[in-house]
Amino acid sequence: MAASENATxxxxxxxxxxxxxxxxxxxxRDAQRLVTLMARVTGEEPRLWGPSIVGFGTYHYRxxxxxxxxxxxxxxxxxxxxxxxxxxxxVAEHAxxxxxxxxxxxxxxxxxVKDLDQVDLDVLEETVRxxxxxxxxxxxxxxxxxxxxxxxx
Numbered sequence: 001m002a003a004s005e006n007a008t009x010x011x012x013x014x015x016x017x018x019x020x021x022x023x024x025x026x027x028x029r030d031a032q033r034l035v036t037l038m039a040r041v042t043g044e045e046p047r048l049w050g051p052s053i054v055g056f057g058t059y060h061y062r063x064x065x066x067x068x069x070x071x072x073x074x075x076x077x078x079x080x081x082x083x084x085x086x087x088x089x090x091v092a093e094h095a096x097x098x099x100x101x102x103x104x105x106x107x108x109x110x111x112x113v114k115d116l117d118q119v120d121l122d123v124l125e126e127t128v129r130x131x132x133x134x135x136x137x138x139x140x141x142x143x144x145x146x147x148x149x150x151x152x153x
Contacts, residue, residue, distance in 0.1 A: 008053060009050065013051075015048055018052075034083070044057040049075065055071075073135050087131040089130075098127065
């Protein structure tokens with residue numbers, strides 16, 4: 001019996017056109033910034049997954065149930081209420097960083113941000129970097145220094 005296919009698959013849709021069509025001006029601005037941030041972190045070009053997820057790279061997942069497939073290793077979606085940033089290894093893995101991020105809410109694997117101007121972009125970049133490295137097996141390049149990492153005065 002074949003497993004059902006993942007409904008969210010990469011498409012050949014035009015990412016810049018998708019971003020330009022985002023109605024909410026803050027979500028549109030933040031989406032442009034996230035494309036730059038995620039391309040820098042992953043070294044990958046953006047690709048539209050399904051109708052509304054901008055993804056970078058891929059990883060293969062396999063659940064205990066036997067269901068498996070491929071998904072974007074990093075990605076986001078400019079939604080009406082907030083921008084959804086997907087953390088493929090789960091939000092809990094990044095609690096240390098998220099405590100320093102600024103205003104946000106979370107789901108199991110989703111980080112919701114209403115305005116990138118209100119969060120620490122270095123912390124966000126490190127969160128995306130760690131998550132991407134975790135699911136792709138790539139080494140983490142660079143890091144954000146936290147209070148515990150600062151040299152003693």
